[in-house]
Amino acid sequence: SQTIHQWPATLVQPVGSPLSLECTVEGTSNPNLYWYRQAAGRGLQLLFYSVGIGQISSEVPQNLSASRPQDRQFILSSKKLLLSDSGFYLCAFTRYNEQFFGPGTRLTVL
Amino acid sequence: AQSVAQPEDQVNVAEGNPLTVKCTYSVSGNPYLFWYVQYPNRGLQFLLKYITGDNLVKGSYGFEAEFNKSQTSFHLKKPSALVSDSALYFCAVRLPYGNNRLAFGKGNQVVVIP
Numbered sequence: 519s520q521t522i523h524q525w526p527a528t529l530v531q532p533v534g535s536p537l538s539l540e541c542t543v544e545g546t547s548n549p550n551l552y553w554y555r556q557a558a559g560r561g562l563q564l565l566f567y568s569v570g571i572g573q574i575s576s577e578v579p580q581n582l583s584a585s586r587p588q589d590r591q592f593i594l595s596s597k598k599l600l601l602s603d604s605g606f607y608l609c610a611f612t613r614y615n616e617q618f619f620g621p622g623t624r625l626t627v628l
Numbered sequence: 629a630q631s632v633a634q635p636e637d638q639v640n641v642a643e644g645n646p647l648t649v650k651c652t653y654s655v656s657g658n659p660y661l662f663w664y665v666q667y668p669n670r671g672l673q674f675l676l677k678y679i680t681g682d683n684l685v686k687g688s689y690g691f692e693a694e695f696n697k698s699q700t701s702f703h704l705k706k707p708s709a710l711v712s713d714s715a716l717y718f719c720a721v722r723l724p725y726g727n728n729r730l731a732f733g734k735g736n737q738v739v740v741i742p
Contacts, residue, residue: 550727550728552729561732561733561734561735562672562718562732562735564729564730564731567727567729569727575727606669608671608672610672612728615660615677615679615722615728616662616674616677617662617672617674617720617728617730618674619664619671619672619673620671621670621671622669622670622671624669
């Protein structure tokens, strides 16, 4: 069966520090992968998606970037965090027209 | 533009009463529609989907949803709510030509009162 992992689960970072969030998927090959941000416990905003290694599409201009160095690995990064980057970050993959979500990373920027 | 609307911020219902969470959509072509549930500090869990076929879709945990093309709606329902159904519910539509990208509604907080 397919599973999706995210780490860390929680993260507190100062403004201006770098960020690296990791997402890995098991039990499937060549998945479509997605990064979402959820602010203040509500609505999801799609940040990036990837249909293959090295292929990244950005949905909104922002302070973040994404990379897919391996087939089942998706990384969300920033060189310098802003206060507005705080939120709950969710990774997802697609199977049979359904998206399956990871457990999320709670990021607090102080 | 492709989108979904969840008009209510919060739905309060007494335990044992029917639960309805509303969703309307705007999309070109045939819609692929989804419902997800989120418990505090957790990822989203898939409940059900409509792709084609029977307008009444049955999903997990006793939930169902009815696709209504004329009203462009996909309301989530449960005949008898449980306290454990208290959570955040999201409606979503698949974007066309979009590599299975989804557009989510803002979410509805459901509170089931014992």
